[in-house]
Amino acid sequence: MERFQKIIWNKKYQKEYEKLQEMEKGRKFCCHDMEHFLAVARLCYIFVLEEQREISKDVIYGTAFLHDLGRVAQYETGISHEEAGAELAEEILMECGYNEEERKTMIETILSHRSLKQDDTTFAGIFYKADKLSRDCIHCKAKEECYWPEDKKNHIYIC
DSSP states (O other): OHHHHHHHHOHHHHHHHHHHHHHTTTOOSOOOSHHHHHHHHHHHHHHHHHTTOOOOHHHHHHHHHHTTTTHHHHHHHOOOHHHHHHHHHHHHHHHTTOOHHHHHHHHHHHHHTTTOOTTOOSHHHHHHHHHHHTSOGGGOTTTTTOOSOGGGSOOOOOO
């Protein structure tokens, strides 16, 4: 996972991640931190293995660690974090050696990670499922105040 490691050490990535952590300090709802990124990556990897898909760990983990990074721009300007994240991801992925096809897949997944359905069989659909299931809505301390509609909340507990 050499290229994925390049993402983590990329200066743009580190700068945006640090800004995101600062902006979400004290946030009582779901945070967008390493715990979330790792949970999404691990679940997505499991689902890809179960479905015997040919998707590299570099692509899976890279997408997971970039998919919510656009939240900084969303908080600052109001642009959707999917759009902002896709733009940022394109820059970072080129610097980290991902090929055109991989970048296209990853960017499309980032752009659609909030709007697909769990029964979508594409990589984006698998990723959507992993992102949704990564949240522990059942045990959330802010569940009574959560603004997510009930149909978006994760009511399934995965061990």
